[in-house]
Amino acid sequence: MKISDNPPPYGSNEGSGTTIEIPPLPRGVNLTQVYVAFLLYMFNCTKTFFETNTPNGIAIWNRLKNDMVIILCTPNGWDAAQQGFMKRAAQQAGMVSSEDDADLRIEFVTEGEASVHYALARTHSQTWLRKGAMFAVTDAGGSTVDSTLYECKEMTPKLILEEAGGVFVDRAAQVMLKEKLKESRFGDDASIHDMVEIFEKKTKRLFNGTQDSNVIDFGGRRDNDRAHNIIQGKITLTRNEVGSTFDDVTMRTVNSCLKLLRGRKIQHLLLVGGFGESPYLRSRLKETFTSKGTEVVTVEEPSKKAAAEGATIWFTKQLVVARASRYTIGIDVCPPYDANNRDHVLRRSLIYNDADGRQRIPGEFEVWINKDFKMDQNFRKEYDCRNHYSTRPTTLQRFSVEVLAWEGEVATKWTNDGSGARLPRMRRLCIVQGDLSPLLPYLTQQNGVNGSRYWCVEYKVLITFGGTKLKARLQWTEGGRTREGPIQVVPDSLA
Numbered sequence: 482m483k484i485s486d487n488p489p490p491y492g493s494n495e496g497s498g499t500t501i502e503i504p505p506l507p508r509g510v511n512l513t514q515v516y517v518a519f520l521l522y523m524f525n526c527t528k529t530f531f532e533t534n535t536p537n538g539i540a541i542w543n544r545l546k547n548d549m550v551i552i553l554c555t556p557n558g559w560d561a562a563q564q565g566f567m568k569r570a571a572q573q574a575g576m577v578s579s580e581d582d583a584d585l586r587i588e589f590v591t592e593g594e595a596s597v598h599y600a601l602a603r604t605h606s607q608t609w610l611r612k613g614a615m616f617a618v619t620d621a622g623g624s625t626v627d628s629t630l631y632e633c634k635e636m637t638p639k640l641i642l643e644e645a646g647g648v649f650v651d652r653a654a655q656v657m658l659k660e661k662l663k664e665s666r667f668g669d670d671a672s673i674h675d676m677v678e679i680f681e682k683k684t685k686r687l688f689n690g691t692q693d694s695n696v697i698d699f700g701g702r703r704d705n706d707r708a709h710n711i712i713q714g715k716i717t718l719t720r721n722e723v724g725s726t727f728d729d730v731t732m733r734t735v736n737s738c739l740k741l742l743r744g745r746k747i748q749h750l751l752l753v754g755g756f757g758e759s760p761y762l763r764s765r766l767k768e769t770f771t772s773k774g775t776e777v778v779t780v781e782e783p784s785k786k787a788a789a790e791g792a793t794i795w796f797t798k799q800l801v802v803a804r805a806s807r808y809t810i811g812i813d814v815c816p817p818y819d820a821n822n823r824d825h826v827l828r829r830s831l832i833y834n835d836a837d838g839r840q841r842i843p844g845e846f847e848v849w850i851n852k853d854f855k856m857d858q859n860f861r862k863e864y865d866c867r868n869h870y871s872t873r874p875t876t877l878q879r880f881s882v883e884v885l886a887w888e889g890e891v892a893t894k895w896t897n898d899g900s901g902a903r904l905p906r907m908r909r910l911c912i913v914q915g916d917l918s919p920l921l922p923y924l925t926q927q928n929g930v931n932g933s934r935y936w937c938v939e940y941k942v943l944i945t946f947g948g949t950k951l952k953a954r955l956q957w958t959e960g961g962r963t964r965e966g967p968i969q970v971v972p973d974s975l976a
Contacts, residue, residue, distance in 0.1 A: 513573070520576060528542060549586065551588070552795075595791030596751075598794040599753060619752050653726040658673050672700070676716065695718045696716070697716050698714060735765060750766070806851065806852055809852045811887070812883065812884060812885060816845050828899050828901075829842075830900075836933070837933060845895060848892075861943070862943075869935050870935060880915050884942075885910055924938065940956065
């Protein structure tokens with residue numbers, strides 16, 4: 482599922498050099514249906530477990546169900562496109578009531594970051610973790626291997642996502658067994674399926690590369706084919722045969738780590754994830770990295786649920802720490818034209834006459850929040866805004882403000898170039914909306930320059946930080962009373 486939802490190169494094996502194929506979905510079934518069914522199943526299981534294992538669980542669930550935060554843990558390579566897909570699937574599954582509700586209550590964390598929090602909670606991190614320490618985390622899961630680099634205090638992920646994982650060992654075993662038993666009566670799909678199932682549950686988990694023979698107990702006493710090492714329902718595989726099923730995945734995992742660590746002095750490599758418990762994978766990683774001065778650290782407890790538990794740890798920690806803005810955030814404003822301002826002169830072709838009688842230049846970037854600015858739970862800022870009209874507005878029902886994000890490294894004063902085209906690294910972050918229709922009766926005509934008369938709508942944009950999200954809403958004064966519009970989540974804005 483995760484691989485199918487990912488865009489290339491993460492979502493296919495094209496050009497990856499692997500011989501393992503990703504099976505297509507059944508005919509008539511699309512990916513949205515799969516995710517909706519899966520999320521609904523998981524959500525219902527959670528609900529049932531909570532209600533049956535918590536005193537007064539049904540009443541508590543019903544009281545909090547519309548306020549609960551849902552944390553979805555996703556592969557490191559996923560971005561806003563996949564997150565949007567997941568939000569829509571969650572809405573169709575009934576986990577949230579609307580798109581706005583999804584923005585407010587669904588949180589995303591990468592499997593890599595969640596696994597870091599799990600590993601730090603489940604290892605003796607106090608013996609090696611210190612300020613300034615660089616360490617890598619390899620999350621060897623069922624379908625992907627994420628290798629991520631972190632620095633203590635100043636976390637800086639550098640992702641390499643390889644299309645590898647425990648499920649591909651199972652697929653390689655299936656290919657190996659089909660080839661081995663192609664002349665045997667036990668080479669049918671049903672027998673191979675039974676063998677692979679036992680291989681996954683036992684052989685793969687115990688194999689460490691030292692066993693000369695490995696037995697898969699798949700059948701009964703009458704199942705014999707000595708020519709293919711099958712005696713009384715048990716097939717014996719050599720060390721090389723079992724090892725061959727690990728070769729492709731192990732090579733990719735090791736290469737993922739080597740690429741990440743290249744040119745860096747990393748003292749510790751944390752290994753988590755279900756496939757990370759494989760003795761063979763652990764021994765190969767230790768064999769490769771111990772000689773390079775990097776210690777492979779494993780968790781003391783089974784880590785198949787590392788991402789799920791780590792995501793919970795991640796969220797609770799976010800509630801008590803400051804977060805930094807990922808971009809420089811602001812809006813496009815139109816200052817009065819200044820003939821002595823070089824930037825204005827370069828943009829004089831964009832001059833327009835405003836309703837207040839002034840000549841103005843569009844496209845100045847009014848910064849609200851600078852990149853890397855840290856916000857704590859008490860962060861709250863108000864920004865005054867004004868819109869001018871030459872005639873009295875008849876409706877303000879769908880009033881909106883476009884909030885922009887500047888992704889460039891060097892600060893900019895403008896949202897556009899001299900021709901009026903938006904700068905490549907300037908993009909829309911969100912639209913803050915509100916119904917300002919109740920303001921209409923309170924609007925008065927004002928005096929502009931050169932005898933002009935105009936109408937002015939005054940309002941504020943309120944930016945707050947709560948939980949793990951940056952939020953915005955419109956605020957205005959209506960007959961002496963302060964009113965506010967609906968909360969809008971500012972997406973993908975925090976590091």
